[in-house]
Amino acid sequence: MKLTCSAIKLPFIVLFVITFAFQTGFVGFCYGQNFQFDYKIKRDALSFKLVKNLIIIPIYINDKGPFNFILDTGVDPLIITDSTIVDKNQLTNLRKVKINGTGEGDELTAYISNNINARVGAASMKHVPTVILKEDVFNLSIYLGLKIHGLIGYHFFNSFIVKINYTQAKVSFSLPQTRKKIKWNKLDLEFLENKPYINVPVKVPDLGEINAKLIIDCGASHALSLESYKEGVFPLPVPSFQANLGVGLGGKINGNIGRVTSIKLGEYELKNVLTSFPNYSDVAAKARQKQRTGNLGSDILKKFTVIFDYQGGAMYFKKNSSFAKPFEHDMSGVEIYVDDRQFNRVYVSRIEAASPAEKAGILADDEILSINFKKITDYSIDDVVNLLKSEHGKTILIEFSRNDKVYIKILALKRRL
Template identity: 30%
Template sequence: MKRITVFIVYFFCLHYCGYSQDRFIVQNAKQSDKVKFQLINNLIIIPVEINGVNLSFLLDSGVTKPILFNFLNVSDSLKIESTETFYLRGLGEDEHILAQRSTGNVFKIGDAVKLDQDMYAIYDANLNLAPKLGVPVHGIIGFDLLKDLVIEVNYSRSFLKLYNPDNYKYKRCRKCEIFHLEFYNNKPYINGVVELNERSIPVKLLIDTGGSDALWLFEDETKGINAGANYFHDFLGHGLGGSVYGKRSKVEALHLKNFTLKKPNVAYPDSLFIMHAKNHKERSGSVSGNILKRFNIILDYRNATISLKKNGSFNHDFNYNNSGIELAHDGYKFVKQTKDILYNQSGNDEESISQGLNILYRTDVKMVLKPVYTIVELRKNSPAERIGLKLNDVVVSINGKVTHHYKLQKLMEMFYDDPGKNIRLKVERNGIPLTFSFNLENPLKK
C-alpha cells in the first residue's frame, strides 16, 4: 500500500509539481514549444485548452485578461464558477459591457500551462467573432500569456514558438530591428514615423495583434494628423463596445526604424468610438495585423523589446475592399449532393467494367449542411450599394462560384481584386433569387 501511495505522489508531481500557479511555464525538457495558428483576416487564432476543453482564441496584444465569449454557454462544459460581476470597456459606442469574472482556471497552450488563471465571461451575442471570421472563436487572450514567455510569431509559416524566458537565447540577426516597448495599462507601444500631408510626424502606436487593419491614427490637428481630402467613410470593425466607424485613406509611408512601408492603408476612427482609447494622451493610434503580418516577430515583455524581421509579405500592396460588401457566416443550410456511382450486375471487377458488361449507374443523393453567407455591411455609395444590393441579402454565387464551396476569407478576397474587374452576384432576398453585376472601384478619390 505504501509503494502505491509513493507512486501516486510521484505520478502527480511528474505532471503538476513543476507547474507555476501564477504564470505560464512551458513544461517539457526543451522548455519551448511550437504552436500552429490560423491566420484569418490578418488575425492570429490559436488553440487554447481551458479546464480540459479545447477552444480557439484570438491572440490580442491589446487586452489584459482573457475574455471568454460565453453566449453559447461554453462555461457549462468548462465547469467554471462566476465569482464577481464586472463591467468592461472597449472600442465602440456602448460605455460598458457586463461580464462575469472567474478564477482558478487551468489554461494550456501547447506545452505552456498556467494553473490559476482568471478570466472574464461575456454573454453578449453581438460579440460573436465567428460569423465575421468564418471559423470558431471562443475568446481573446493577450497580456497574461505574453508577459510570461518569450514568443516568436512566425507569420509567414503560421506558428508561434513559446519559450521560458530564462532559457531563451537571442540569435544574431543583422536584418532585424529591435525596438524598446513602452507599456501603458499592460499594453505595448512602439514609436514610428508617418509621412502624411508632406510632413514626417512621430507617432506612438499600440501594437495590436487583435486588429486586422494596417494602421489606425487618431486625428489631432496639433500633431498634423488628419485625413485630408482624399478619404471615404467606412465600417472599421467591432470592438467590445460595438461597431466602430470612421474614415479610410492612405499615408505616404510608415517608418519603423530602417523599415519603410509604402502607402499603407490608414483608418481614422470617429472620436465618438475611441474616447477611452485616447486616455493615453501620447498615443497616436495602432499598428495592426495587415502591417505586423509582413514581419516575423519576437515579443519579449520581460526585457520590454520587440524584434522585427521582414518576411515574404513585406512588399505586398495594401489594397482596399473595392466592392463595399462585408460578408459574414450566417448559419448553415441543407444542400442536395448527388454522385453517380458506376457498377455492374455481374461483378465489380475491372475486366467486366472495361468490357462494358452489364454496366449500370446508380445516383446517390444525400443532404449535407453547407455554410450560408450574408451581406452584413454595405458601404454607402459603393458600387454594390448603387446597383441595388441590400443588407441581409444571402449571396449564393460570386462570378459563377457557388459560395458554399468556399471559406469566408476566400470569398472576401474576390472583393479586393483590381478596380474595373466585373463581379456577378446571385443572391436570395426573402427567398427570391436575384442577379446583380457591377465593376470594382477604388473607393479613394482620384
C-alpha cells in the same frame, strides 16, 4: 437559421483596441504568475489559422477543448466571449463588473474570475486572470466564419519569447532564459497597462512627419489606426471616405478610411499605408492612455516574421514574401457575414452608399450563392475578401437569392483611395 448582424464589417476591419475601465479594478488577480511548460522542455510550437489577418490558436480551458482563441497583444486578461465553454459549477467568487470599451455603445456587464486554468500546447497556467463576457458583443464567429470562444494576450506573451511566422502560419514560444542574440531589426517596447507600445515616425499628408506612439496589436486586422493628435482629434487626410470600421467592446466604431504617406519600422519603410481614422468619441476619448497616437495592426505585422520578447522589452522583425504587396481596401461596398449555426451560408449585412454593390442592386439580407459561378461554399472568408479588393475595374459576377428568387448581378470593382 439566418442571423442579423449589421454591425459587423467583414470586408475591411474589426478593431480590438480594447481599453478596460473596470469600476472595481483587478483586485485579487495574481499577476506574478505565468504560463509554464508541463514537461522538461524549453520550447514549443503551434500551427495557427490566419483569418482576416487574425491569429487563431487552440486553447484548452479547465481541461476542456480545444477552443478557438485569438492571439492578441492588445488585450491584458484572458477574455472569454462564449460563456458556454465554462462549467458554471467550477466558477466561484465571480465578481460582476461594468466595462467601458471602444465604440459608440454603453457599458457592458462582465464577470471576473480567478478560477480559470488554460493550456496552450505544452504550456499551462492556473488561475488565469479572466474576464467572461455576459454577452458576445464581438460576434466574431459570424465575422470569421468559424466558432470563436475568446482572446488571449498578455499572460501568454509575458511568459515566453514568442515568434510569429505569418508565412508558415506557425507560432513558436520558448522560455526567456533561452534568449539568443537576434540580428533582425529591433524596436524597444514600452508597456502601459500590460500592452506593448512603440514610438515610430509616420508621414501624414498636411502634417508632415510625426512621432507616433502606437500600441502593437496583432488582434486588430487593419494596417494602421490613427486616433488622436496632441490629445485631440486626428486631422483627416484628403482624400478619405466615411466607413463602419468595425466593433469594439462598446459597440460599432465609425470613422474614415484614408492613407498616410509612410510609416518607418526600423530600416523598413512602408508607403501609401491604408489607415483608419476612428471617430474621436468612439475610441480616443475612451482610452485611458491619452498620449497614444493609435494602433498598429496585423495588416502591417503580417508582412514580417515577428519575435516578441516582453521580458526583454523588445520586438524583432524581418520582412517576408508579402512585404511588397500594396495595401488595398474593399472595392465592392458589400459587407457580409456567415450563419453561425451552419457556417456555410453567407449573407449581406450592409451595402455602402454609392458603391458598386448599391449600383448593382444588391440589398442587405440577400444570401450570396456563388461568385464568378463558383459556389460560395468553395470559398473561404479570406478568398471572398481578397477577391473583393483585388483589382480596380475588375468585374465580379454575384449570384444571390432574395425572397426565394435567384438573381445574378455584375459588379465593377472601384478603388476609392
